[in-house]
Amino acid sequence: MKTKLDGHYTTNWEEVIADRMKEAKPSAIREILKVAQDPTVISFAGGLPAPELFPIREFREACEYVLTNNGQQALQYGPTEGYRPLKEWIAETVMKYGVPAVPENILLTNGSQQALDLVGKVFLNEGDAIITDEPTYLGAIQAWNPYRPKYITVPLDKQGTRVDKVEEVLKEHKDVKFIYVLPNFHNPAGTTLPLERRQKLVEIAAKYGIFIIEDDPYGELRYEGEDLPPLISLHKENVIYLSTFSKTLAPGVRLGWIIASEQVIQKLVIAKQGSDLHTSTFIQYIVYDICHRGILKPHVKRIRKVYRERRDVMLKAMEEHFPKEGFTWTHPEGGLFLFVWMPEELDAQKLFERAVKEAGVAFVPGSSFYPNGGGKNTMRLNFSCMPPERIKEGIKRLGKILKDELERVKK
Amino acid sequence: MKTKLDGHYTTNWEEVIADRMKEAKPSAIREILKVAQDPTVISFAGGLPAPELFPIREFREACEYVLTNNGQQALQYGPTEGYRPLKEWIAETVMKYGVPAVPENILLTNGSQQALDLVGKVFLNEGDAIITDEPTYLGAIQAWNPYRPKYITVPLDKQGTRVDKVEEVLKEHKDVKFIYVLPNFHNPAGTTLPLERRQKLVEIAAKYGIFIIEDDPYGELRYEGEDLPPLISLHKENVIYLSTFSKTLAPGVRLGWIIASEQVIQKLVIAKQGSDLHTSTFIQYIVYDICHRGILKPHVKRIRKVYRERRDVMLKAMEEHFPKEGFTWTHPEGGLFLFVWMPEELDAQKLFERAVKEAGVAFVPGSSFYPNGGGKNTMRLNFSCMPPERIKEGIKRLGKILKDELERVKK
Secondary structure, eight states, rough: EEEEEETTEEEEEHHHHHHHHHHHOOOOHHHHHHHHTTTTEEOSSSOOOOOSEEEHHHHHHHHHHHHHHHHHHHOOOOOTTOOHHHHHHHHHHHHHHTTOOGGGGGGESSHHHHHHHHHHHHHHOOOOEEEEEEEHHHHHHHHHHGOOOEEEEEEEEEEEEEEHHHHHHHOOSEEEEEEEEOOOTTTTOOOOOHHHHHHHHHHHHHHTTTTTEEEOOTTOBBOOSOOOOHHHOOGGGGEEEEESSSTTTOOOOOOOEOOHHHHHHHHHHHHHHHHHHSSOHHHHHHHHHHHHHOOOOHHHHHHOOOOOOOHHHHHHHHHHOOTTTTOOOOOOSSSSSSEEOOOTTTHHHHHHIIIIIIEEEOOOOGGGOOSSSOTEEEEEESSSSSOOHHHHHHHHHHHHHHHOOOOOOOO | OEEETTTEEEEEEHSSSSSSSSSSSOOOOHHHHHHHSSSSEOOOSSOOOOOGOOOHHHHHHHHHHHHHHHHHHHHHHTTTTHHHHHHHHHHHHHHHTTOOOGGGEEESSSHEEEEEEEHHHOOOOOEEEEEEEESSOOOHHHHGGGOEEEEEEEEEEEEOOOOHHHHHHHHHSSOOEEEOOOSSSSSTTTOOOOHHHHHHHHHHHHHOOOEEEEOOOOOOOOOSOOOOOOOHHHOGGEEEEEEESTTTTTTOOOOOEEEEHHHHHHHHHHHHHHSSSOHHHHHHHHHHHHHHHTTHHHHHHHHHHHHHHHHHHHHHHHHSSSSSSOOOEOOSBBBBBBEEEETTTTHHHHHHHHHHHHHOOOOEGGGGTTTTTTTTTTTEEEEEESHHHHHHHHHHHHHHHHHHHHHHHHH
């Protein structure tokens, strides 16, 4: 508990760390993102929205309006549940997807990341099992690791979660707490779960009395095809739904929301009260003002157009420059990412190092997204943050490295 | 795990809640604050800063400046550690209190409440003991309860923590993880720890190899006497220091900070990354702009003047209207609160109900601040949020109820 130093006892911090955090290390992806910040690097690494699309003028107007008309309220403490008019706006908006929500079903959070943490805090006992895709969203693993669950993974294919495998897992494992899925434009995989799989998944969950965490940060960013019903619209009582303003408005506001039954929201509110009292009142007032004025819908339309083009440019360049044999990748209908499976001989970490050094191109090696290890021959590519010309150039350079590395390992 | 309803299995949420949250209930204080929100009630209940003092014009200017000059950065994702220029500003500011900090010693958080939660997440194993005052800050108990520690309390007197009792506890208990103290203008007690007790406390902590959580949200709000050195300036390596912009600028920004050794900050950063990625970039840019322009110092001077007057008005009215025998209260040198110990026969919860109903006056019964129960004959009075005339009137009415209740119980 103590070490002697210069005649004083000082705390040995390594020893006093709680067990849950002993093994926690800074995520490998953060190191990658540091490399990718170099402006000379063509980065497909981060999950950043394109900052040139942020509605800065609208934010300025909203700040002016809120501070002129509601300054005292916007700067004061507020309720843990969140600013009611914004919750009403969200309730109205999700109606169009068939989600029957009232403000009592909604909790506003500091981005979806806090929603994931609160879910872990409220539901996870040490050793509980969670079913996730393989690969799955890294942020969820980071949020839940401190609660020390175990992850049981099911593979995904180009249509997302292999729902048939979920039932196999549930038959075998009796300690599953919940199933975590990203049905729309999966991070990192870029897949979208078809309607039949959605229906089958909520059926299986209901049959085994398991609930579902539906993570939907990208749902509004669809570039082709029809909107599909969220899982929560198919079985309201069994699904906890998460979404965010990060991808439609701006991530810097850190504002997301949870939709669930009132009983679940009440528990999450208690957890959030201990976690940070409430989300910034000021941010909630500003975002409400922007939403309320009807700015979000046309703004999202503009984002879709730009990202759709970037996705198309990336896919076309990959067709042209990536090796074919043993390579396969997703064709995302929306979102920010696509995922590449490569021949087993290729190591994405090594490729990353070569790509940055020799070609000035960054991506994220896929293994970070495998909760139980694996995925060494996979990578995630982001297409939202680079202009088309740089995407073309970056994919061309990356293709060259891939071909070269492929030849090297075959020798 | 499941109950059958209308032919569907639906989740029985009570059953799937994690053990850590099973007993968590909405805090009693929230119900009290709801009553106190009635504008006809004279409220000494909340811990709200006076909203008429919020620097709204300065916020408007800051929003305009930030969005015009740094809009893209301020709305984008940012580092978990926080916005570096703001950390540099904090480091410079705390220097005047003798705290030798560089940005690497600082983590920005969503108010002090998140700092408390992160401390719990990083350090508390189930069953670890924490030494706290009795009474102590309710928000700390709420933050830590999910990590299931036990609380060993030491009494406080009008000079704050009975440091002599801390050593007694440490001799007896070998499972103490840390000591939690609020040396300046304690919430709820309004006490300030004298220099000798500060020195003694860090000595004892060092002797037993225990670290200290120093919570200092009110340090800038001193109305009389000299600033005293924070504990962290007396023994940097053993102290984790928490503060916030909530009381000096505005609580609606939800912005606080932790100062600790670099090693501790690194662990807290990993925990925060899982909790919510980072605090709102936009909020950090705005608060930095306000701080950077030198607005905070004269603004805090203005707050001090107003709150000092309100404290004086409350203390004078209490002298005049409160019963004397068996009553004692603190004379706070700063902060927002004072604390009243009443004769054992009086029940503050019952008094609260009578005061609201018969006199339209609200306060917080002190028992909420006793982690292991007790304090039924105590109450916390806030003096920052009501104008002087209402303070006078409220204390007069409350005094009448107290005298009446005293007579009633003596019969």
